[in-house]
Structure formats: structure tokens, C-alpha cells
Amino acid sequence: MGLVRASDIQDGRLLSEEPRRISPRAHEAHARSEVRVGDLLVVLVGRVGEAALATEEYHGWNVARTVAVIRTAGRDEAAWLRLWFSSSYVRDWCARRATGSTLQRTLNLKDLRGLPVPLPTAEAITTLLRTVRAVEEKMEVNRRIAECAMSLTDALFAAEAKNGADWPERSFGDLTHLRMGHQSRPREDSHHPATPLPERGMPFLSPADVLRNGLPYVSRTGIWMASPDAEEVCNPQSLLLAAREDGVHAVLNEVAVVPGRGVLAMHAETLADTYWLLHEVRSRSRELTAAAQGPGGRELSRRALAATVLHWPTLPVRERFAQVTDRLHTRAKGALAENTVLRKLRDGLLASFLDGAVGGERARAQGHAPVSLYGEDATHGEL
Known part of the structure; x- marks a missing residue:
């Protein structure tokens, strides 16, 4: 059974190229923290507060002690909560409550349950999520461009090095x-x-x-x-x-x-x-x-x-490889640079939404969202 670690949660996504495995017995012993599609997984140790939604690929996995599982009533609520966790407010809130050294900053589950969650209207959230999804879909295309460029470069290297035994x-x-x-x-x-x-x-x-x-x-x-x-x-x-x-x-x-x-x-x-x-x-x-x-x-x-x-390899081989490789690397870096701009746009949309759409309602909206939080040795409770 797969295990989600804090290191698998990066830039708002789950990335587990080398998944850690646990035994069925260990998984059954911690059934409360089994991951379902749509769960929000939150880092508790290290980059505290970084969060990602579980996709179908991770359904049925479990989580390490360094990760909390937040379960919501619906898809839009989970998507809104992920956006909220990406805000500077939540990052600062988590950082202020984390304890320990800079290498092992730890956020307690009890503290996480106290995180205030603004609750705008369903219509406002739907409008924001539609815009954010368009931005993130473009970011995903750019990531695929960069990954394909790197895969091509790795394949070119393998082809060049295949006959290198005489070098x-x-x-x-x-x-x-x-x-x-x-x-x-x-x-x-x-x-x-x-x-x-x-x-x-x-x-x-x-x-x-x-x-x-x-x-x-x-x-x-x-x-x-x-x-x-x-x-x-x-x-x-x-x-x-x-x-x-x-x-x-x-x-x-x-x-x-x-x-x-x-x-x-x-x-x-x-x-x-x-x-x-x-x-x-x-x-x-x-x-x-x-x-x-x-x-x-x-x-x-x-x-x-x-x-x-x-x-x-000989100098001509290295220079020929570099000539093609440089173009592929340039294309990959260009796609990632565009994502930096799009990420700022997404964050700006969220900041404007919180300042405007929530605005004067923020004090009233600092309630508790309909979610449940699970983690290692955690008890079922409202966030």
C-alpha cells in the first residue's frame, strides 16, 4: 500500500515518483487516515501548511505522521479549502504556530483544527474556482511541455552514450x-x-x-x-x-x-x-x-x-549534444517561467477575492467549514 509523505506534497500537487510502501497490516491499523479522492493532505512537519488534493491515483493510500488528512462534504469545498491553504494568511498562521527547529518545524493537529476558514457564498466560490482552474490547466500544460523537453533530452543522452564504451x-x-x-x-x-x-x-x-x-x-x-x-x-x-x-x-x-x-x-x-x-x-x-x-x-x-x-565523450560529441540540449532546456525553462507568472496571477486572484468578495464579511465568515480532520493518533473533530 502506498504512503504519502510530506515530501510528496509539492507546489499544491501530489508528486510521488518513488512511493514508500507499507504493509497491509500497518495500513489496517491506521484505517482512519486512509486517503480518499478529494481529501486535502496538509504538511505538518517541515513546510507546514503546504497542501494538495488527493487524486484517483492516491485513493486508498495512507499518510505518514507528517501529513494530516482533511475531508470535506463536497468537491467545491475541498477545492476552496486548497486555495485557502495556499494563501499568505494561512501560511503565516501556520508558521506562527509551528514549533521546533527550522529543519523540523511541526504544526500540531490540535492547532490546525483552530484554523479559521472564511465561508463565502457558493456562487462566489464557484466563480473563483472556474477562473483558477483555467489558470491551473494552463500551468499543467506548461509542466507537461517542460517534462517532455526533459524526457527528450534524457533520451538523446542515452542514444549518444550507448556507443561510449570506447571513450x-x-x-x-x-x-x-x-x-x-x-x-x-x-x-x-x-x-x-x-x-x-x-x-x-x-x-x-x-x-x-x-x-x-x-x-x-x-x-x-x-x-x-x-x-x-x-x-x-x-x-x-x-x-x-x-x-x-x-x-x-x-x-x-x-x-x-x-x-x-x-x-x-x-x-x-x-x-x-x-x-x-x-x-x-x-x-x-x-x-x-x-x-x-x-x-x-x-x-x-x-x-x-x-x-x-x-x-x-569527445569534444564534438559534447558540443553536438549541448547544441540540441540547450534548445530543449530553454523551452522547458520558458514554460516554467510562464508558470511563475501564472502562479502570481492565481495568488493575486485569491488575494483580491478575499479582500473584495469576502471583504466586510470576513469577521462573520471566520467560522468552521464542514470538514473533518484525520491524522496519526488524531481523533475525529471539526476543523
């Missing part, structure tokens, strides 16, 4: 400069990207920022580091790696970043070399976990990766 063997250490990030994650309340940036502020990149990206690009992060030392900064188009049990993941940064502890930065001489190495890592993701150590294989070893051998 000379080189190690990652010979071909690149490798260094481990050593900065600890800054306090989340020390600087937020929505506030004016310090003169020398820089996005901080954690292993989670690498691992939760379905596509190998990072253009923004949630935490900023004020006045980092110049030698700590990775320039754009660096290759940044992190590991977990399902493999080693790599991203290219679109902006300069400061890699945190657990992130390995790989610097190649040319962009053509970087593209080839990116797809080398993607194609050998599971195999490269041999270069990881620590609990769950989550910490890459710079020395072990530097000694790892690959077959290195």
Missing part, C-alpha cells in the same frame, strides 16, 4: 571542481524573500531545494542568506547535487546561490561539459548513491564522487 575513462574529480556546502540553514525568520533584500543577500540552497525539484532547475529558494562570503557563492549554471535513498539528484541554478550543508557543488569548464555531466548524473542516479553516506544515504561524499569514473 576514455575519466573521473568526476578530473573533470570538475567539487566542493561541499558547509553553511547551516539560516533562521527562517531572519530574512524572508518577500522583504527588501540586504545589499549582498543571496538565496540559500538546501538539499531539500535540490531534491523536491522534479525538473533540474532552481530559480528561487525560500530562504536568503545575508552577506555571504564570495567563496561560498555558486555562480549561475553550476551543477548542484544532493542525495536520498532513491538516488542522487542534480539541478542547475538559474541564479547565484549559497549551497548549504549536504549540497555538493560541481563546476565544469564549459556549459557543454555541464550539460553532459547533468545527464550523466541523471542517468546514474541510483548507482551514484554509492558516493553517499550517513543515515539513509543522505550525505554525499566529495571524495567518493570525485573518484567515480565515467566514459568521457
Whole structure:
């Protein structure tokens, strides 16, 4: 039986490429938290308050202790609740009530039950949801464009590398400069990207920022580091790696970043070399976990990766691959950039709706929606 973890809830969607499994006995022992289509699943640990609706693919699954299940009376109520959870109000509300360290911020189920939920008229909600769905359908098309572009690039790499047995063997250490990030994650309340940036502020990149990206690009992060030392900064188009049990993941940064502890930065001489190495890592993701150590294989070893051998193609092969790859990557990044604009539009629609349509009724509307909340060791109660 599948298990939804907090890491599977990303950007308002459920993404579980490598699902965790539990036994039927464990599933039956926690039948109250079995997932149904339309349930809202909410992160309780880490990115508290992030939420996604369960689709048919996840019907019958269960949830980890890090996830709460909210069940509503109907489809529109669930869709409205998901939008409400995406609002800045709810994110701030959850953040204020979360406890623990910045890496393990935890929201208690009891606190979550106290979340106020505005209840506009059914007609107003229907109108908003119709508009939001149109925006999100376009965003889904863009995601598919980006994913297809990446699949084509991976297929092109496999075709090029198929006859590479005669290429000379080189190690990652010979071909690149490798260094481990050593900065600890800054306090989340020390600087937020929505506030004016310090003169020398820089996005901080954690292993989670690498691992939760379905596509190998990072253009923004949630935490900023004020006045980092110049030698700590990775320039754009660096290759940044992190590991977990399902493999080693790599991203290219679109902006300069400061890699945190657990992130390995790989610097190649040319962009053509970087593209080839990116797809080398993607194609050998599971195999490269041999270069990881620590609990769950989550910490890459710079020395072990530097000694790892690959077959290195000739310059004409790398340049030919890069010429086509660059176009595909550009198309994928263009689609994702459009989604950034559409996401702001969706958030703006919600903000305007809450300020206008709810407006003066907000004080009266801070009631309880017809929903039930379930989670590990939770009792049935109204949210």
C-alpha cells in the first residue's frame, strides 16, 4: 500500500515518483487516515501548511505522521479549502504556530483544527474556482511541455552514450571542481524573500531545494542568506547535487546561490561539459548513491564522487549534444517561467477575492467549514 509523505506534497500537487510502501497490516491499523479522492493532505512537519488534493491515483493510500488528512462534504469545498491553504494568511498562521527547529518545524493537529476558514457564498466560490482552474490547466500544460523537453533530452543522452564504451575513462574529480556546502540553514525568520533584500543577500540552497525539484532547475529558494562570503557563492549554471535513498539528484541554478550543508557543488569548464555531466548524473542516479553516506544515504561524499569514473565523450560529441540540449532546456525553462507568472496571477486572484468578495464579511465568515480532520493518533473533530 502506498504512503504519502510530506515530501510528496509539492507546489499544491501530489508528486510521488518513488512511493514508500507499507504493509497491509500497518495500513489496517491506521484505517482512519486512509486517503480518499478529494481529501486535502496538509504538511505538518517541515513546510507546514503546504497542501494538495488527493487524486484517483492516491485513493486508498495512507499518510505518514507528517501529513494530516482533511475531508470535506463536497468537491467545491475541498477545492476552496486548497486555495485557502495556499494563501499568505494561512501560511503565516501556520508558521506562527509551528514549533521546533527550522529543519523540523511541526504544526500540531490540535492547532490546525483552530484554523479559521472564511465561508463565502457558493456562487462566489464557484466563480473563483472556474477562473483558477483555467489558470491551473494552463500551468499543467506548461509542466507537461517542460517534462517532455526533459524526457527528450534524457533520451538523446542515452542514444549518444550507448556507443561510449570506447571513450576514455575519466573521473568526476578530473573533470570538475567539487566542493561541499558547509553553511547551516539560516533562521527562517531572519530574512524572508518577500522583504527588501540586504545589499549582498543571496538565496540559500538546501538539499531539500535540490531534491523536491522534479525538473533540474532552481530559480528561487525560500530562504536568503545575508552577506555571504564570495567563496561560498555558486555562480549561475553550476551543477548542484544532493542525495536520498532513491538516488542522487542534480539541478542547475538559474541564479547565484549559497549551497548549504549536504549540497555538493560541481563546476565544469564549459556549459557543454555541464550539460553532459547533468545527464550523466541523471542517468546514474541510483548507482551514484554509492558516493553517499550517513543515515539513509543522505550525505554525499566529495571524495567518493570525485573518484567515480565515467566514459568521457569527445569534444564534438559534447558540443553536438549541448547544441540540441540547450534548445530543449530553454523551452522547458520558458514554460516554467510562464508558470511563475501564472502562479502570481492565481495568488493575486485569491488575494483580491478575499479582500473584495469576502471583504466586510470576513469577521462573520471566520467560522468552521464542514470538514473533518484525520491524522496519526488524531481523533475525529471539526476543523
